[in-house]
Amino acid sequence: MTVYGSFPGARPRRLRTTPAMRRMVAETRLHPADLILPAFVREGVSEPVAISAMPGVVQHSLDSLRKAAVEAVSVGVSGIMLFGVPEDAKKDALGTAGTDPDGILQVALRAVREEVGDDLVIMSDLCLDEFTDHGHCGVLDAQGRVDNDATLERYAEMAQVQADAGAHLLGTSGMMDGQVGVARDALDTIGKEDVGILAYAVKYSSAFYGPFREAVGSSLTGDRKTYQQDPANVRESMRELALDLEEGADMVMVKPAGPYLDVLAKVAAEVAVPVAAYQISGEYSMIEAAAEKGWIDRDKAILESLTGIKRAGAHMILTYWATEVARGL
Numbered sequence: 001m002t003v004y005g006s007f008p009g010a011r012p013r014r015l016r017t018t019p020a021m022r023r024m025v026a027e028t029r030l031h032p033a034d035l036i037l038p039a040f041v042r043e044g045v046s047e048p049v050a051i052s053a054m055p056g057v058v059q060h061s062l063d064s065l066r067k068a069a070v071e072a073v074s075v076g077v078s079g080i081m082l083f084g085v086p087e088d089a090k091k092d093a094l095g096t097a098g099t100d101p102d103g104i105l106q107v108a109l110r111a112v113r114e115e116v117g118d119d120l121v122i123m124s125d126l127c128l129d130e131f132t133d134h135g136h137c138g139v140l141d142a143q144g145r146v147d148n149d150a151t152l153e154r155y156a157e158m159a160q161v162q163a164d165a166g167a168h169l170l171g172t173s174g175m176m177d178g179q180v181g182v183a184r185d186a187l188d189t190i191g192k193e194d195v196g197i198l199a200y201a202v203k204y205s206s207a208f209y210g211p212f213r214e215a216v217g218s219s220l221t222g223d224r225k226t227y228q229q230d231p232a233n234v235r236e237s238m239r240e241l242a243l244d245l246e247e248g249a250d251m252v253m254v255k256p257a258g259p260y261l262d263v264l265a266k267v268a269a270e271v272a273v274p275v276a277a278y279q280i281s282g283e284y285s286m287i288e289a290a291a292e293k294g295w296i297d298r299d300k301a302i303l304e305s306l307t308g309i310k311r312a313g314a315h316m317i318l319t320y321w322a323t324e325v326a327r328g329l
């Protein structure tokens with residue numbers, strides 16, 4: 001046998017020899033409090049409805065939503081992000097149901113707040129796409145383009161009704177210019193200075209939102225490329241980020257997460273506010289589908305995907321697996 005001098009001189013493998021050793025030197029740890037559960041609530045159903053493109057995720061009834069919130073609290077999840085799914089007949093061009101105090105999202109916010117109080121950070125999606133009959137995140141002008149400033153007026157009203165209904169944090173996700181500042185002003189005007197804004201500062205126009213369209217029964221034809229960002233860009237994200245902070249964002253979000261870890265790392269290095277990342281519907285469904293086929297180990301893939309997002313710099317992660325993962329940690 002040939003001995004090649006004294007190489008290798010260094011042996012990094014020593015620190016990987018046993019599970020205890022690997023646990024000790026792990027640089028990234030997931031904690032239940034890192035996790036936020038996105039949840040859909042559908043108007044007019046008494047039982048949860050399965051979402052075929054997201055096996056394991058449902059459109060909740062108000063009852064099952066309350067239970068899901070209690071369960072999330074019991075395993076240490078820190079927050080819940082609510083999305084309303086109105087009856088089709090209630091969708092219109094202005095997304096009126098989004099600002100109706102008795103609209104499904106507001107009803108759901110009140111129900112969850114009543115059920116868990118301040119034990120979860122209760123968040124709501126501040127966006128019109130679930131409520132418009134054309135499926136866009138804003139209102140349209142005469143030419144059918146998304147009208148930024150007319151949309152801001154709708155968002156101001158949404159901010160107020162969501163805060164009134166009990167949200168602790170509003171997730172401004174529509175990618176309209178000025179939306180954070182407008183929501184901040186609207187909240188302050190009605191004495192809701194304590195309600196915060198989780199700004200989707202960096203939100204890309206992504207194919208991975210696909211399954212979400214079924215989850216909220218979206219009516220969208222076409223795409224959101226005139227308001228969501230081009231996946232090719234990162235300098236642009238730094239500009240969006242600076243603007244949202246200037247306008248008063250309390251936390252910022254990068255979305256999607258997995259395909260944008262470089263962006264997430266850059267954002268986390270840049271800002272002094274907490275940074276959230278949203279592991280979106282397509283990221284969820286890809287792992288579930290591959291696991292269903294027996295092509296990957298589901299549980300390991302889930303943990304690896306979340307560990308990667310945290311390692312890249314996320315302080316909080318929105319994930320449809322929040323409750324399951326928190327329970328297992």
Ligand code: PBG
Pocket residue numbers: 125127128129130137173174208209210211212224279280281282
């Ligand atoms: C906008 C919104 C979307 C998602 C969260 N908020 C859809 C979109 O921007 O097209 C997607 C979340 C997911 O895919 O899991 N209301």
